[in-house]
Amino acid sequence: MILERKIRRYAAYFHGWATAFGNHDKHFDEKRDLSWLLGEGQIGLILTPRVKAFLRPLFLTNREAGLPQVELGPEGLRIADTALRFGTEDRPEFDAVMDLLKGANDLHLLQTYHVIYPSGTRILTLSHHSPLALVYREIEPLTLCLV
Numbered sequence: 434m435i436l437e438r439k440i441r442r443y444a445a446y447f448h449g450w451a452t453a454f455g456n457h458d459k460h461f462d463e464k465r466d467l468s469w470l471l472g473e474g475q476i477g478l479i480l481t482p483r484v485k486a487f488l489r490p491l492f493l494t495n496r497e498a499g500l501p502q503v504e505l506g507p508e509g510l511r512i513a514d515t516a517l518r519f520g521t522e523d524r525p526e527f528d529a530v531m532d533l534l535k536g537a538n539d540l541h542l543l544q545t546y547h548v549i550y551p552s553g554t555r556i557l558t559l560s561h562h563s564p565l566a567l568v569y570r571e572i573e574p575l576t577l578c579l580v
Contacts, residue, residue, distance in 0.1 A: 436578070436579040437576050437577065437578055437579070438534055438540065438576070438577045438579060439540075439574050439575070439576055439577075440540045440541070440542050440559070440574060440575040440576075440577055441539055441540065441541050441542070441563075441571060441574050442541075442542045442543070442571070442572050442573065442574060442575055443541060443542070443543040443564050443569035443570065443571055443572065444543075444544075444569065444570060444572050445544065445568055445569055445570075446568065446569065446570055450568050451543075451544050451545050451546045451555060451568070452543075452545055452546075452564060452565055452568055452569075453545060453546060453547060453548065454470055454472060454475070454477050454545040454546065454547045454556050454558060455472050455473075455475070455547075456472055456473070457470040457471055457472035457477070457547075458470070458471045458472075459471075460525060460526060462522065462523075467479075467484070468481070469525075469526045469529075470547070470556060471525065471526070471529050474533070474560060474561040474562055475533070475558055475559065475560035475561065475562060476526065476529045476530055476533060476558070476559050476560075477545065477556040477557065477558040477559075478556065478557045479550065479554060479555075479556055480544070480554070480555045480556065480557055484557075485555065487515070488557055489544075500573065500575055500576070501513035502578070503575060503576070503577050503578065504577075504578045504579075504580050505530070505534075505577060505578070505579055505580070506579065506580040507519070507527070530559065533559055533560075533561060534577070534579065536561060538561040539561070539563065540559060540560070540561065541558075541559070541560050541561070541562065541563055541564060542557070542558070542559055542560075542575060543558055543560070543564050543569055544556065544557060544558065545558045
């Protein structure tokens with residue numbers, strides 16, 4: 434059975450603007466260059482140059498070509514033609530995402546920052562908390578298929 438979940442997406446009104454991620458635990462996977470931030474009611478992925486080059490145009494801007502198909506399941510994540518397989522080391526992050534998806538609250542996808550990381554570091558954030566309307570404008574929502 435495939436379930437769909439709408440995720441509201443946001444872009445900053447001005448380039449470089451972002452709100453703070455907040456308190457979190459950090460999980461780093463050196464082999465795959467992934468840094469996850471687990472906070473209350475939110476999960477973030479630090480946008481390293483390699484990750485940012487792939488994800489930013491897909492999720493943080495309006496696209497004429499439309500949004501890619503995104504599927505999430507216990508085996509992994511598929512974004513368009515790219516698949517990321519999950520292993521046992523990914524369990525805390527996968528469980529955190531699934532906890533967010535199970536809730537009845539709206540989900541929000543936006544770019545944030547945190548003062549403890551180097552200047553210019555941005556975080557792709559999935560959150561139950563809606564962002565500040567002063568900083569972000571809502572763009573086309575994303576449909577996530579849970580398989």
